[in-house]
């Protein structure tokens with residue numbers, strides 16, 4: 222029997238939540254990072270996976286689904302974890318459940334948890350905080366009981382199955398300014414290969430999924446989106462992104 226912590230976390234918020242859940246579920250586990258290419262993996266019915274993704278426009282990021290499709294469940298159990306930036310997650314968990322079931326997983330539990338918004342960092346700042354982590358640890362204990370009972374729950378998730386909310390991406394694509402030292406880190410770390418290592422100041426906008434990984438890791442703080450556009454969008458989004466949103470457990 223093996224345990225796997227599988228996550229897509231461009232800026233680390235999803236990973237923070239995943240790590241709290243995984244540490245409290247298991248003593249030992251292997252990490253699989255969906256921001257990189259994933260080698261084909263065939264699991265067994267004894268295995269358990271925690272699969273964590275951020276919500277992008279109420280959906281699972283397409284590249285995370287594409288890489289998950291390299292893993293075959295063969296009856297392995299899956300705990301689903303959707304991390305959202307204080308607005309809503311809509312069809313993220315149902316899309317993840319549908320995909321995992323198609324891949325041969327048995328979905329036994331799901332979490333929707335809040336993390337700091339990776340684009341508009343003034344919302345949900347600092348989350349998951351100490352209270353979130355204590356609550357997530359308690360969620361893990363309840364999930365563990367479900368796993369020990371070897372029950373395959375009929376997950377009753379909010380969101381629709383099969384037909385999902387349409388998300389056509391975002392208009393903001395980061396570029397580098399003249400502070401760029403040309404180190405190539407952003408090009409190596411971009412999950413979708415949208416930055417040319419030979420010319421990292423430019424971003425291939427058709428490929429870019431606006432995940433903000435390049436912005437968060439640039440050692441020169443040289444990457445960013447159009448400031449005026451971001452200010453306008455932040456103002457527009459503020460009512461939906463403000464206030465304290467909760468973490469949810471589905472068993």
Ligand SMILES: Cc1cc2nc3c(=O)[nH]c(=O)nc-3n(C[C@H](O)[C@H](O)[C@H](O)COP(=O)(O)O)c2cc1C
Pocket residue numbers: 229230231232233234235236275276277278279280304305306307308309310336337338339340391430431432433
């Ligand atoms: C392109 C994009 C779309 C997003 N859409 C949503 C959304 O629909 N609802 C929401 O609550 N948060 C949304 N967020 C915020 C992320 O879900 C949240 O910040 C998450 O923690 C990011 O994961 P990461 O820190 O692992 O990169 C979005 C973020 C990005 C980059």
Ligand code: SF4
Pocket residue numbers: 397400401402403404405406407408421422438439440441442443444
């Ligand atoms: S990480 Fe920053 S400094 Fe390095 S190439 Fe990218 S934009 Fe330039």
Ligand code: SF4
Pocket residue numbers: 231395410411412413414415416424428429430431432433434435436
């Ligand atoms: S170029 Fe786009 S997809 Fe690549 S890391 Fe930056 S924001 Fe993410």
